[in-house]
Amino acid sequence: MRKLKLLLIVAAVPLSVFAEEIKLPTGADDLKRGKSLYMGACTYCHGPTGDGGKGADLSRRDLRSAKTDGDLARIIEVGLPGTEMPGMMHMTRNEVLQTAAFVRTLGRAETPAAALTGNAAKGEALYAKHNCAACHTIDSKGGFMGPDLSVIGSRRSATHLREAIVDPSITVPNNFLYTTLTLEGGRNITGARLWEDSFIINVRDFAGNNHSIDKSRVTQVTKEQKKSPMPSYKEKLSAAQIEDLVAYMAARKEAR
Ligand code: HEC
Ligand code: HEC
Structure with a gap:
């Protein structure tokens, strides 16, 4: 009876298959596979040694959200909702564990590159x-x-x-693209594009004014991917x- 109840609780939390207590693989082959998965899916944001890019620093012993190995595996699987950290839904459970095992090795290596020298x-x-x-x-x-x-x-x-x-x-994060709107009549508004939907585009100009403009009034939108406000x-x-x-x-x- 007790077992049945436990199963029901697990079924009610479909987000992740990882229990609190999991064991990460330690074998050389697993770590090698974890490294190649990391290089393919994570370096773009976290850098090859975990200390670079637009992601969080993974080359530290204590990770803020990934305190336990279970947390770490869950974050890799489903991401951190509301942040730019995506879930790796395409990975198998085993691949998630292998990647997690490799991530833990990044934190063990002392990385002088990440050391802060400033005051x-x-x-x-x-x-x-x-x-x-x-x-x-x-x-x-x-x-x-x-x-x-x-x-x-x-x-x-x-x-x-x-x-x-x-x-x-x-x-440049996507929601801060350097954008110029040309309105009917030829007036221009230049600044950071904060958001848009099908009807409205919102731009904050350099004077700090916020413009929510009906797209039907805009004759031209220029977004510069490679230019920051x-x-x-x-x-x-x-x-x-x-x-x-x-x-x-x-x-x-x-x-x-
Ligand atoms: C598109 C960019 C991106 C990709 C790809 C990405 N991450 Fe992240 N990751 C982030 C960002 C940004 C954060 C910080 C989120 C926040 O807390 O605001 C983060 C946070 C994390 C954290 C939590 C760090 C902590 O201090 O607890 C872990 C662990 C992590 N990522 C692992 C991975 C792994 C492993 C991969 C590859 C399987 C990966 N990430 C791929 C952007 C990315
Ligand atoms: C004219 C407005 C403006 C001024 C002044 C400015 N910033 Fe920025 N900053 C932005 C915008 C817009 C972005 C987002 C686009 C980007 O990342 O290039 C940004 C991005 C950043 C980021 C990256 C944030 C992230 O989430 O990745 C950091 C860090 C930063 N600024 C620090 C500074 C510091 C430090 C100063 C002063 C020395 C400064 N900024 C002055 C407008 C400004």
Whole structure:
């Protein structure tokens, strides 16, 4: 009778087949297969050593959401809803476990590349001095043209943060595309495209004004995939100052 009840509970949670207590494979062949699955499906966002790209830093011992191996396998299988982390629905259960086993090896290797050399307090001062808050919000203060940076350190790796400051055009999230709308009568609106549906397109201009425009009034839309509304700070900041800013942002983590 007790067994039957347990089965029913499991059936009511169809999202994942992974129980809390799972064992990741440790064999050399499994890890090799896990590595090749990782290289195929994850490097694009997490980088070959887990410390790069637009995904979270996986080269750490303690992962924020993937605390247990069961959590890790579940995240790989179904993703993190509401974030850019996709589920790997095409993987078999065994492949998910092999990939998870490989991900754990990334955290064991000490990766000096990911080490932060900057000074977070100096970074905070630079953030104020260069008026990043004109476009970004931290803890409900600031502008809305760019993404909220309150917990940016949990969402992005240090490599991505560095890239975002030096060369913003490399990694423009889809909802912040540099967009120009030409309206009937020839007026232009230029800024970041925040969202659109079949009828309305929403653009935040450089003065911070929000425009929700009926698409029937728009004669032309130009979206530039390779251009960011954010200016590059490569010429304005020294290498050490960039590291200070990266350290400041990397420390902006979600409270546990
Ligand atoms: C399209 C980009 C993308 C791909 C592809 C991707 N990830 Fe992610 N992943 C992310 C992002 C972004 C986050 C951070 C989500 C958040 O918390 O905001 C993340 C988070 C994670 C986390 C949670 C990290 C933590 O600190 O707990 C794990 C684990 C993870 N990814 C593993 C993988 C693995 C393994 C693969 C390949 C099978 C993969 N990801 C593929 C973008 C991606
Ligand atoms: C004119 C507005 C503007 C200013 C000023 C600005 N940003 Fe941005 N920022 C954006 C926009 C828009 C994006 C999203 C597009 C992109 O990633 O290139 C962005 C993206 C970012 C990202 C990546 C966020 C993510 O989720 O990947 C970081 C980090 C960042 N900015 C930091 C800064 C810092 C630090 C400063 C000040 C030195 C700054 N920004 C100044 C508009 C701005």
